[in-house]
Amino acid sequence: MKVTIKEIAKLAGVSQATVSKIINNYDDVGEETKKRVLDIMEQQKYRPSYSAKTLASKTSDVIGVVYAGKVNANFNHPFFVDVMNVFKKNIGNLGYDLMFFSNEKFNMAHEDFLARCTHYRVDGCIIIGGEEIQESVYTLDNSSIPCIGVDIELTGEKSGYIMTDNLKVSTKVVEHLYLLGHRDIAYIGGKKDSNIAKMRLESFKRSMTEYGLSLNDDWVMYGDFFTKSGYEAMKKILLSEKIPKAVYAASDLMALGAIQAVKEAGLSVPDDIVVIGLDDIEASKYVDPPLTTIRQDKEKIGKLAAYMLYDLIRGTIHSTSVMVEPDLIIRQSCGTKKKNYVINTK
Amino acid sequence: MKVTIKEIAKLAGVSQATVSKIINNYDDVGEETKKRVLDIMEQQKYRPSYSAKTLASKTSDVIGVVYAGKVNANFNHPFFVDVMNVFKKNIGNLGYDLMFFSNEKFNMAHEDFLARCTHYRVDGCIIIGGEEIQESVYTLDNSSIPCIGVDIELTGEKSGYIMTDNLKVSTKVVEHLYLLGHRDIAYIGGKKDSNIAKMRLESFKRSMTEYGLSLNDDWVMYGDFFTKSGYEAMKKILLSEKIPKAVYAASDLMALGAIQAVKEAGLSVPDDIVVIGLDDIEASKYVDPPLTTIRQDKEKIGKLAAYMLYDLIRGTIHSTSVMVEPDLIIRQSCGTKKKNYVINTK
DNA sequence: CTGAAAGCGCTTACAG
DNA sequence: CTGAAAGCGCTTACAG
Numbered sequence: 001m002k003v004t005i006k007e008i009a010k011l012a013g014v015s016q017a018t019v020s021k022i023i024n025n026y027d028d029v030g031e032e033t034k035k036r037v038l039d040i041m042e043q044q045k046y047r048p049s050y051s052a053k054t055l056a057s058k059t060s061d062v063i064g065v066v067y068a069g070k071v072n073a074n075f076n077h078p079f080f081v082d083v084m085n086v087f088k089k090n091i092g093n094l095g096y097d098l099m100f101f102s103n104e105k106f107n108m109a110h111e112d113f114l115a116r117c118t119h120y121r122v123d124g125c126i127i128i129g130g131e132e133i134q135e136s137v138y139t140l141d142n143s144s145i146p147c148i149g150v151d152i153e154l155t156g157e158k159s160g161y162i163m164t165d166n167l168k169v170s171t172k173v174v175e176h177l178y179l180l181g182h183r184d185i186a187y188i189g190g191k192k193d194s195n196i197a198k199m200r201l202e203s204f205k206r207s208m209t210e211y212g213l214s215l216n217d218d219w220v221m222y223g224d225f226f227t228k229s230g231y232e233a234m235k236k237i238l239l240s241e242k243i244p245k246a247v248y249a250a251s252d253l254m255a256l257g258a259i260q261a262v263k264e265a266g267l268s269v270p271d272d273i274v275v276i277g278l279d280d281i282e283a284s285k286y287v288d289p290p291l292t293t294i295r296q297d298k299e300k301i302g303k304l305a306a307y308m309l310y311d312l313i314r315g316t317i318h319s320t321s322v323m324v325e326p327d328l329i330i331r332q333s334c335g336t337k338k339k340n341y342v343i344n345t346k
Numbered sequence: 347m348k349v350t351i352k353e354i355a356k357l358a359g360v361s362q363a364t365v366s367k368i369i370n371n372y373d374d375v376g377e378e379t380k381k382r383v384l385d386i387m388e389q390q391k392y393r394p395s396y397s398a399k400t401l402a403s404k405t406s407d408v409i410g411v412v413y414a415g416k417v418n419a420n421f422n423h424p425f426f427v428d429v430m431n432v433f434k435k436n437i438g439n440l441g442y443d444l445m446f447f448s449n450e451k452f453n454m455a456h457e458d459f460l461a462r463c464t465h466y467r468v469d470g471c472i473i474i475g476g477e478e479i480q481e482s483v484y485t486l487d488n489s490s491i492p493c494i495g496v497d498i499e500l501t502g503e504k505s506g507y508i509m510t511d512n513l514k515v516s517t518k519v520v521e522h523l524y525l526l527g528h529r530d531i532a533y534i535g536g537k538k539d540s541n542i543a544k545m546r547l548e549s550f551k552r553s554m555t556e557y558g559l560s561l562n563d564d565w566v567m568y569g570d571f572f573t574k575s576g577y578e579a580m581k582k583i584l585l586s587e588k589i590p591k592a593v594y595a596a597s598d599l600m601a602l603g604a605i606q607a608v609k610e611a612g613l614s615v616p617d618d619i620v621v622i623g624l625d626d627i628e629a630s631k632y633v634d635p636p637l638t639t640i641r642q643d644k645e646k647i648g649k650l651a652a653y654m655l656y657d658l659i660r661g662t663i664h665s666t667s668v669m670v671e672p673d674l675i676i677r678q679s680c681g682t683k684k685k686n687y688v689i690n691t692k
Numbered sequence: 693c694t695g696a697a698a699g700c701g702c703t704t705a706c707a708g
Numbered sequence: 709c710t711g712a713a714a715g716c717g718c719t720t721a722c723a724g
Contacts, residue, residue: 002464004717015695020719030693047464051400052717055700060397061449078628081427092448097466099445102438103407116443118348118393256632282424286602288634350701361711366703376709398701401716 003044011044012037023048054121063096063309064122064145066113068137068152069130078252078281079296080128083150086302087126094310096123113140124313126305127152129163131194131224146312148305151196157319160308164296165323166199167206170248172294172328173276174207177246180334182274186219186244188233188254197222200250200278219244223254230254234261245273246334252277252284252293259287259333270335280329290331297324349390357390358383369394400467409442409655410468410491412459414483414498415476424598424627425642426474429496432648433472440656442469459486470659472651473498475509477540477570492658494651497542503665506654510642511669512545513552516594518640518674519622520553523592526680528620532565532590534579534600543568546596546624565590569600576600580607591619592680598623598630598639605633605679616681626675636677643670 005023009016014033021029022037040046054060065084088098101116113136117125122145127137129151141147141156148154149161177185187204190197201220208215218240223229230249237244238261247262249255255277259269269275269289277284280295301324311317351369355362360379367375368383386392400406411430434444447462459482463471468491473483475497487493487502494500495507523531533550536543547566554561564586569575576595583590584607593608595601601623608619615621615635623630626641647670657663 002717005719006717016718017695017697017720018693021694024719028693033693047461049401049467049717050465051397051406051467051702052700053719054397055395055401055702056717056719058700058719062445088446088448092450095449095451097445097447097449097462099408099443100434101443102434103441103443104438105441115393119396120443121395121397283629283632286629286634287632348701351703352701362702363704363711363713364709367710370703374709379709395701397718398716399703401718402701402703404703404716 002049003046005046005048008037008041008044008046011040058121060121060123061096062099062120062122063091064113064117064120064125065098065100065128066116066125066137066140067128067130069133078283079279079298080150082298083302083305084128086299087150087305090303090306091126091309094306112136114143114145117143117145124148124309126150126309127154129196131191131197146309148309148312150301150305153195153321155319158312160312160317160320160322162301162304162308162322162324163196164301164326166196167203169278169294169326170200170204171207171210172326173248173278174204174211174213176292176328176330176334177248177274177276178211178213180246180274182246183213184216184219184242184244184246185213186216186221186237186247188221188223188230188237188247188249188258190223190225190250192222197250204248216240216242216244218242223249223251223257225251225254227253227257230257231261232257234258238262238265238267243273246276247273248276248278250278252279252281252291255291255293255333256283256287259289259291269333274334276334284331287333289333292331292334293329295327295329297327300324348395349392351392351394354383354387354390354392357386404467406467406469407442408445408466408468409437410459410463410466410471411444411446411474412462412471412483412486413474413476415479424629425625425644426496428644429648429651430474432645433496433651436649436652437472437655440652458482460489460491463489463491470494470655472496472655473500475542477537477543492655494655494658496647496651499541499667501665504658506658506663506666506668508647508650508654508668508670509542510647510672512542513549515624515640515672516546516550517553517556518672519594519624520550520557520559522638522674522676522680523594523620523622524557524559526592526620528592529559530562530565530588530590530592531559532562532567532583532593534567534569534576534583534593534595534604536569536571536596538568543596550594562586562588562590564588569595569597569603571597571600573599573603576603577607578603580604584608584611584613589619592622593619594622594624596624598625598627598637601637601639601679602629602633605635605637615679620680622680630677633679635679638677638680639675641673641675643673646670 005016005019009019124146127149141154141159147159151163154161189201221233223233249258262269262273277291277293280293284291351362351365355365470492473495487500487505493505497509500507535547567579569579595604605615608615623637623639626639630637
């Protein structure tokens with residue numbers, strides 16, 4: 001039923017090789033033959049077969065998408081969704097489609113990402129960070145498949161990664177809080193075994209020291225970046241002997257949870273406790289009060305991921321990493337501005 | 347480099363056919379041979395090639411994902427993201443991976459979804475509704491590839507679709523507003539050429555008539571389901587001679603925009619104007635005031651999409667459609683409850 | 693500029 | 709229960 005290269009060749013009175021060259025834009029084909037063949041392909045509605053092409057050429061124009069970590073982002077994490085969207089647009093312009101690994105019946109090994117990538121013969125893959133990273137992610141990282149990591153440090157020869165400069169993140173937050181006059185600052189971080197969380201915590205501690213502020217152990221908590229954990233962490237902080245004047249949560253979702261806990265305790269944000277988040281997700285504009293936060297430049301991260309992966313695939317670059325500058329977005333949860341609603345311009 | 351079925355066969359002293367049968371779980375293979383071959387595959391880290399398999403078997407275990415409509419959902423629409431997430435999990439359990447078409451250099455035709463699906467030889471595809479649906483979506487719908495639509499009516503022989511029962515949606519909203527004592531109700535719908543938008547508007551009008559309420563033409567606006575359009579629609583409504591007491595927006599994002607416009611006009615939600623949305627996206631819990639809305643059952647929609655597509659692929663069912671019951675979620679934007687914050691339990 | 697032919701790594705009747 | 713062989717639809721040296 002399906003028309004193949006063979007039939008096109010026959011109809012056009014040329015060889016398969018010639019048709020193949022035309023499809024792949026080789027320039028050593030006569031103009032006339034080219035036009036004739038193209039017309040026939042059009043009229044026969046010829047569609048090349050991916051599997052045959054990939055089998056023969058060992059190149060696929062497909063990028064594998066792996067969400068690393070048992071506690072991972074998946075589709076519904078507000079930060080990663082935006083990054084993936086930008087990535088998709090940019091990698092699409094470069095000529096790639098995206099394969100999402102969801103198959104749970106995959107014969108060989110459930111968690112074996114390399115196997116999946118080899119199976120589809122992807123040209124490269126993007127690895128989205130998460131927590132409790134599986135060993136198999138690093139097997140993939142160290143394979144011959146080019147990988148670009150977002151929020152995960154990849155060290156393979158054909159790998160690179162991009163993340164927000166997590167060291168600067170906390171510096172900006174602490175500086176801002178300091179300038180607002182706050183000295184009693186609490187911290188709600190990510191899981192202890194998460195690299196990202198570690199970096200943020202380290203830089204937070206360092207910044208506190210720089211500004212000569214001391215850290216109260218009762219005020220340092222660990223969540224999992226999602227809302228509920230921020231809520232629970234804040235509940236605990238509110239039980240400590242002394243209550244802090246400011247809370248810095250290492251994700252917006254946790255900040256939202258923290259705000260809720262403060263309100264339930266009958267206190268006001270920002271009058272009693274100031275809250276700062278991290279990510280600048282959509283919802284942070286609409287929460288009451290709108291959330292001051294550190295914006296991760298999703299546009300830049302997604303675009304860099306696409307271009308760096310492309311270079312990795314072509315062998316133009318080898319192992320590289322880029323740290324993207326974060327921005328402080330000031331809204332009312334730290335009490336510095338009058339109410340000022342922002343329109344979502346989407 | 348890569349180990350093939352041929353080498354496994356040689357190492358095990360059996361034929362390729364036998365190895366193939368073992369890989370594909372045929373039961374007419376001796377227990378002993380099976381074990382021996384499996385061991386060798388394990389130790390040689392054998393990975394089957396997708397392209398070879400698909401080329402030979404004409405089946406791929408891959409589902410194509412198409413976002414229909416020029417103004418489409420893509421990754422960052424809060425409703426579709428959740429639906430896709432559920433779909434991904436369920437279709438993954440059934441043994442499928444997901445292909446997202448992003449390639450802009452696709453040789454044949456930019457918008458030709460059937461060509462893309464044929465190219466990858468997908469077993470089926472999921473079509474996510476949008477506005478200004480391209481002709482090529484219906485070409486795919488009417489092809490021999492099984493398709494399941496979400497929020498888009500598909501009529502192909504091998505197609506089916508699922509959507510929230512849009513007729514019931516407005517009935518619930520109007521009933522609720524009526525019982526709260528509101529008679530002056532404004533409506534912010536989707537684009538006029540969107541089927542979903544049409545259904546919602548029709549059922550809104552019908553419900554109004556049922557309750558003996560009259561519709562003020564100045565109070566009926568058309569947005570595009572995104573925030574900004576709701577904001578602008580509300581601005582216009584506020585310019586009319588008489589101001590309504592209630593606004594029903596056909597998406598949560600538009601409702602958020604409407605709330606903002608009301609606030610900017612110096613009015614209060616819900617004291618001066620009551621607002622009801624539709625979708626129950628994450629952000630609606632955090633907006634000020636928390637938004638009363640109609641919840642679309644994303645869990646059910648995503649799961650149904652997976653199972654119905656599976657049946658469509660196996661030929662168990664043919665053309666079917668399911669309407670999913672919507673639920674009214676009451677929060678403070680319609681003024682019926684005291685403040686009551688909800689925890690996001692993710 | 694064009695073509696003949698081998699090969700990519702599987703599956704599938706078919707025969708035994 | 710097992711194997712020999714054709715075939716899936718392309719690409720790629722290589723020869724002319």
